Amino acid sequence: MISQRAQNLQPSATLKVTGRAKELKREGKSIVSLSAGEPDFKTPKYICDAAIRAINEGQHGYTMNPGTPELREAIVAKLKRDNGFDYDPSQIICSNGAKQSVGFALLATVNKGDEVIIPAPYWVSYPEMVRLAEGTSVIVRTSFDNNFRLTPEQLEEAITDKTRALILCSPSNPTGSCYSKEDMEGLAEVLRKYPDVMVLSDEIYEYIVFEGEHVSILNVAPDLKDRVIIVNGFSKGFAMTGWRLGYLAAHPDVVKAVSKIQSQETSAPSSISQAAGLAAYTNDLSEVHSMRDEFKKRRDFMVESLNAIEGVSCFTPGGAFYVFPDISSYFGSKKPDGSIIETSTDLCLFLLDEFGLACVPGDAFGEPNGLRMSYAASITDLEEAMNRFEKGLANLG
Ligand SMILES: Cc1ncc(COP(=O)(O)O)c(C=O)c1O
Numbered sequence: 602m603i604s605q606r607a608q609n610l611q612p613s614a615t616l617k618v619t620g621r622a623k624e625l626k627r628e629g630k631s632i633v634s635l636s637a638g639e640p641d642f643k644t645p646k647y648i649c650d651a652a653i654r655a656i657n658e659g660q661h662g663y664t665m666n667p668g669t670p671e672l673r674e675a676i677v678a679k680l681k682r683d684n685g686f687d688y689d690p691s692q693i694i695c696s697n698g699a700k701q702s703v704g705f706a707l708l709a710t711v712n713k714g715d716e717v718i719i720p721a722p723y724w725v726s727y728p729e730m731v732r733l734a735e736g737t738s739v740i741v742r743t744s745f746d747n748n749f750r751l752t753p754e755q756l757e758e759a760i761t762d763k764t765r766a767l768i769l770c771s772p773s774n775p776t777g778s779c780y781s782k783e784d785m786e787g788l789a790e791v792l793r794k795y796p797d798v799m800v801l802s803d804e805i806y807e808y809i810v811f812e813g814e815h816v817s818i819l820n821v822a823p824d825l826k827d828r829v830i831i832v833n834g835f836s837k838g839f840a841m842t843g844w845r846l847g848y849l850a851a852h853p854d855v856v857k858a859v860s861k862i863q864s865q866e867t868s869a870p871s872s873i874s875q876a877a878g879l880a881a882y883t884n885d886l887s888e889v890h891s892m893r894d895e896f897k898k899r900r901d902f903m904v905e906s907l908n909a910i911e912g913v914s915c916f917t918p919g920g921a922f923y924v925f926p927d928i929s930s931y932f933g934s935k936k937p938d939g940s941i942i943e944t945s946t947d948l949c950l951f952l953l954d955e956f957g958l959a960c961v962p963g964d965a966f967g968e969p970n971g972l973r974m975s976y977a978a979s980i981t982d983l984e985e986a987m988n989r990f991e992k993g994l995a996n997l998g
Contacts, residue, residue: 668695777918
């Protein structure tokens, strides 16, 4: 009854932990959850007001498949204003979130057996989306010592004559790591040698960068523009996860192919969300910056607290709202019931079941020595989370 395709797919590991945490909460247990991948802020009022206006003014119908001309023009203006990129509205296609843009971009460009290079730790959906497109993920494990950035040498080593694409995510989910200009230049240098390799650049955390400017591969290598697909959206920077609005910018051939898939699978995103997105991109970014500044305070608190715990080490991430500490020194330690912590998943389940703290095991992201904590939570919750984390680890022998 169920297709091989669906059977082969793994459910999202982050949703699995969030689900279990919610279940325990419903049972009345006190749970602090650092597992969610969404801002704890509300969408700014001027954006909500634009959506309400769209409803009251009767913007109730289907829009053009790639999105309204107004929104696509605003995206073009934003890409110029914030990133220095030159695109035409015909090179933009809006979607029900960056997730859909990544998925459709892969469906539009990857053939059966094509290889897609994914640096680990990776966002959980990338390998599964590659699988859905019948491609083969080539996972390249990056190192804690290099703040989880792919090096040019690692990229060169991973490329074969079957390589179709490289997926880059900066700032990164799950590590918060950001590539510098020099990092990107090094990767671009390698990519220039392989003209058939595309880059899917997921820039969804662009507005949550704490030091300096967000750097895209296109900033350092505009010569690669024809084979770069920029994916972005409104979920993270504007606290709009529920509105489901994202987009991609790419070569016209890619946009046409994605548009064809979208026209048969989903059509355009909601007209109301598009009106909201238009307001987001045509107003100043002061509220976005306030949210970013708040995330920075929390990041500093988390990094300092984690590094003060025996056996835990955490680099200072440059963006997003995640920390990804190395907790591998606890592997092999004993729980009070005598059983052994062997993996990051064991540790996360122990922390959740015994101390009511929900984090996501690094195993889910292809990095078994770490775990992901989201600090999209109030400082009070983060303080409580760190107390529980420290207590939990102290209970291991
Ligand atoms: C790296 C990354 N890309 C894409 C997405 C999807 O964003 P959207 O809500 O726009 O679909 C997420 C959301 O968690 C993400 O972390």
